[in-house]
Amino acid sequence: MSEQFTQGRAPSSLRKFTSPEMATDQKKGRLTEAKTCKACDQCRNRKVRCIMDSQQRSRCIHCIKRNETCHFTQTKRKLRSKAPQTSRNHTTSRHHIPLVNSWAEKACIQPTLSSLFLDQMLENKGRSSILRDNFALLRASDHDVTSSSLAFFTERRINSLSHRLGNDRLRELVETIESVIRSRLLAEGPSSISLITFGKPSDTEDVSLENVRLYINTYFHQLHPIYPFLDRQKFEDKVFGPNLSETLASSCAFSALYHTILALGCRYHEGGAFDPGNGRAWKLFQVSLGLVSDILIPREALMSLQALVAMSIFAMTTCCLQIDEVLLMEAARMAQSLGYHRALSNGDQRYKDTCHRTFWVIYYMEKGMCFQNHKGSMIPDHDIGCPVPDVPESVFEGHNWFLSAISFGRILSLAYTSLFSVSAAIQPPESYYAAIQNIEARLERWRSALPEQYRPGMLSQSHKPHVVPYFSSSFHQPSFKMVVLQTKFSYYGLIIALARLEIYIGRQNQSPSQEKARRLLMDTARAVVEESKNIDIAAYTPTFILAILPLGALFILFDFVIHNPMHPETLNNLSLLDVAAGHFSLLEYKSGGFVPASLLTEFAHIARQYIKDYGRNQPQHQQQEEAEMQEREDEEKGAEPCGIGSSNVESTLAFEDSEQLAQTNNPSSINDVCLQDDIMEFWEPSNYLHYPVTADTTVHGSMPENMMAASFNIQSLFGFVVPEFGHDL
Structure with a gap:
């Protein structure tokens, strides 16, 4: 009986394909299930039982007798779609106007890149490459769209706008701005910008104990809830302990962290400056810059990583655009080298939470910077396994803003990979639209989970009685205002990138x-x-x-x-x-x-x-x-x-x-x-x-022939300087 039952089944060489496999119908965007029939095509046509031969496991006895080909067909059937789950957190009020289409949440297509551009180049060595210039934030190209939210002008764009304007005022304005940028970017002629060095200062800024307390307290009130990577109690125990001088002399990492925290707090008390080299805060920060080599060369440690994170926060402003990428990229590298992106097995829970906090702060800072600079992230999302610790100091209005920032960083990572990377550029328009809908759906769920009063994406409707706008004076904690601003502006930056991409993709239709x-x-x-x-x-x-x-x-x-x-x-x-x-x-x-x-x-x-x-x-x-x-x-x-042109x-x-x-x-x-x-x-x-x-619209890619009128780097307008390495390269 057992043998007869075995003979009535499909051959063992084919049974491994009988398990259902999930597939997506590319034409209709529906999920299907693939299964191999248990009876061969000949037996199905004759409507007889298909019994496998005990010796030839690949053919049935009827096909052997008739000397016919024994073929088993694979069939597909449509899967039932599950009813969408609704949540009150995902409900969008009809009294507001969100900037993202809520219908995008209904998208059922999960876009994936079929293959990387690298794979195609390896298979076909004669395939032309995709040129992208990462030297500047903005470059003119006809075949790619940037993830940066900035607009810019090309020569053809200037000609088109000047034709509409009927004068050359726009051209003259762009050339004036360009002359300023060339002096800052290429250091041609006299430049008022000081080049940032990593040398130790000749003299150290003395800070009284009263100001030390003031600056540290300001830091933990203004910035710590946004970037909660420090254990305040342990940090203050060292700072206000009896052995501070010995600790500063023996630990370069702690000295860099200490002086950067003071510099960050000092900027809120008239000690900051927009340009490098000026202000009391810069003098404190220069001490930390002089210790960077001592932080990077020895074996990595949590204190060294925290020093780099603090310095990266300081470098997010206009005075440090020369080095903002360097510090944060080193922090991302060190965090992964220490293994903080995975669950830790050593140390007490408090130490583990601090390590994981530090990693997640680096995560959403690095994702945001890479997206704005149109570069791939150094942190692979598929290799992250550490938990998100509880951060009570980052909870405002009953909402966990720390977790919200991490979630948005994940959306940025997905958006860059599926829409703005090199491999994304070779996908067809249908895949682009599916990927955009997927990102919009994630983004709308993220936005809807925020407190309604501080939710981004609401157009100005302060004249309507049911809308209660927030004001700067309504924030109970000083750091909450910056949390809301960063949340909204990050959201707006991504929306601008998605909208421009969708306009560009559908330009012919x-x-x-x-x-x-x-x-x-x-x-x-x-x-x-x-x-x-x-x-x-x-x-x-x-x-x-x-x-x-x-x-x-x-x-x-x-x-x-x-x-x-x-x-x-x-x-x-x-x-x-x-x-x-x-x-x-x-x-x-x-x-x-x-x-x-x-x-x-x-x-x-x-x-x-x-x-x-x-x-x-x-x-x-x-x-x-x-x-x-x-x-x-x-x-x-x-x-x-x-x-079109x-x-x-x-x-x-x-x-x-x-x-x-x-x-x-x-x-x-x-x-x-x-x-x-x-x-x-x-x-x-x-x-x-x-x-x-048209071909001269806001896009990103290869180097333009005419730098003078083609484009300009907005970062350089705000103090970005590239050291001159020589013109003979």
Whole structure:
């Protein structure tokens, strides 16, 4: 009986394939289950029992008798989809307008990179490579999109905008900024920026015991809840113990940590400066810089790692843009060398928690920096196994902001790998869209879990009675304000990157989703400018919050104003450009002229003057647009349509927008693209935004031929200097 039962089964060589395997239907995006039939094709056609031969395990007895091929077919069947689980934490209020589409949570496709670009190069040695310039934050390319949230100008972009403006003011402004950057970036001619050195200072700054207590207490109130990597009790026991002098002399790591903590606290008491080499805080920090070699060369230890983390926090501001990457990358390397990314077996629980705290602080700092600098992370997520410890000092309003920062770092890591890496650049548009939906779904779940009052992604609706906006004075703890600002600006930076990528991918196929991406880009830029009123214009504010993201928002709004002069939202965008200009003027004033940010106020002047001139010449502009539209219709009837890079591409895209995007007035069309009333307000077809995407739009990749007019590195505008290694290389 047992033998007869065995003969009635599929051959052993095939039984290993009978276990269900999960697969994704690439065309329909559905999960399927693959199984091998237990009867061969011949027996199934004859509707007879398929009995395997005891000697030839690969063929049944019927196929052997008839000398036929015994083939077992694999079948696929669709799996039942589980009902979505809802949670009250994931519920989005209809009284607010989130900047991310909640419908993205319904995406069922889990995008994965089929293969790395490296694998393709190894298989095909003749395959051309993908060139990316990592020297600068911004570079012009026609085939790639950057993860950086900054906008920039290329030569073709300047020509296009100058043609619209009817003058060369924009070109002159860019060239003026470029001349400042060349003196800072390449050190050509006299430069007022001091090069940062890792030498020990000739004299040490004396700090009284009273100020030591003040600076340390300030640090733990202002920064420790954001970066909780220190055990305060153990640190203060050493600082205020009887053997401080001996400890500082014998431990280079503790001395570097001690002086950096003092420097961080000193910056909140008029000791900071925007430029390197100045201020009392810098003198304290220079002591730590002189000890870097002593920290890196010996065997790694927790104290050495904590010193690097503290120095990396100090280097997030304008005075240290020369070395911010160096310190944080070394910290990431050392943390993994110590094994803190995995669960520790040695030491008491308090020591383990401190080690794991330190690693997770490095994790979300490094993920954010790499994403903004368009570089791959040094920390592989698939090799992390350490737990996230409880951090009571990072809990505000009942929410764990430390865990929230780690979760956002994970989203940034996924976004870079699936959307902005070299291997992501070779995937088809369908995979891009699936990956974007996956990131948006994760991002919306993360955003919805935050306290509603401090949740990012809400447009300004302070005039509505049900919305209670927060103010700087409403924060009970000084560090909570920076926590909220970092959370919101990190969110906005990712949203800008996703929106620009989606616009770029769909540039050849204008659709309602393109309009949503354009509006999302504009709304996010406006939210950044509105939020700038809560930024402290001070030396201790991170550069990304102080200048980088507001500058990206300014450029985005400038583009929207120039390309949409008659749009109902243009006047609001002009007002926000003035707000951004005021922010940068105040930054130059507070920095004593070190940050030449007032140059950027000219963008607001150019945009406002253009709108005035456009209003005076509106009949002439209308005639020009009608002529261009007629020319396009003639081309459609006879000649081939113009290409994306042609001179009348803007009018062509505008016409296509009015034709195709008007479909959103149809309720069925709205259901198709999931334009929900609680996400976006209804606009008339004439109000759709025009934001052309051509080969010279915000992208990232190869080195441009003309550095003078092609692009510029925004980091250098705020003090980034690359030492000159020689011109003969």
